[in-house]
Amino acid sequence: MTFSLDINGILQVSAMEKATGLEKSIIIENALSDRNDQSLARARAKVFSLFGDQEKDDVLPENESGTGEVDEKLNREAQSLLEKARGLLDTTGEEDREDLVNLIEDVSKALDAGDADAAREAMEELSEIIFYLES
Structure with a gap:
């Protein structure tokens, strides 16, 4: 699983299942400002x-x-x-x-x-x- 957060508050998360190699990812905008x-x-x-x-x-x-x-x-x-x-x-x-x-x-x-x-x-x-x- 990897997380990448940029200075604009955009969070990119991706995960890969080792057994099948299936990879999924998601992008969350304004990850820091949602309070x-x-x-x-x-x-x-x-x-x-x-x-x-x-x-x-x-x-x-x-x-x-x-x-x-x-x-x-x-x-x-x-x-x-x-x-x-x-x-x-x-x-x-x-x-x-x-x-x-x-x-x-x-x-x-x-x-x-x-x-x-x-x-x-x-x-x-x-x-x-x-x-x-x-x-």
């Missing part, structure tokens, strides 16, 4: 227990500029990525968890400073490790 309210509430509670109520991550600094100004779209993408990364903290090994925490901090600091270029760079690294951990 109910109860599971989301539990996930949020875990995040808040780990990091407390960090509302500052949700607020863009006003009139601050780094090497590029953070816009609303970038902030939404970053918050979504940060939420996904925080959701993986409980299920990762120690070394990967440390990398996740460091990248979460890098993205948050870049957003707080209003530095879009640094935020994009940290988000790219964070996205890569999330893809690695989810596959």
Whole structure:
């Protein structure tokens, strides 16, 4: 049986019966986004227990500029990525968890400073490790 999950949330599962060689496969789209309210509430509670109520991550600094100004779209993408990364903290090994925490901090600091270029760079690294951990 093989599982393949891509960054877009598409899960491909295939299985082969050894005796007959019969192979079946299925593709599940949006495998990561199909959550109910109860599971989301539990996930949020875990995040808040780990990091407390960090509302500052949700607020863009006003009139601050780094090497590029953070816009609303970038902030939404970053918050979504940060939420996904925080959701993986409980299920990762120690070394990967440390990398996740460091990248979460890098993205948050870049957003707080209003530095879009640094935020994009940290988000790219964070996205890569999330893809690695989810596959």
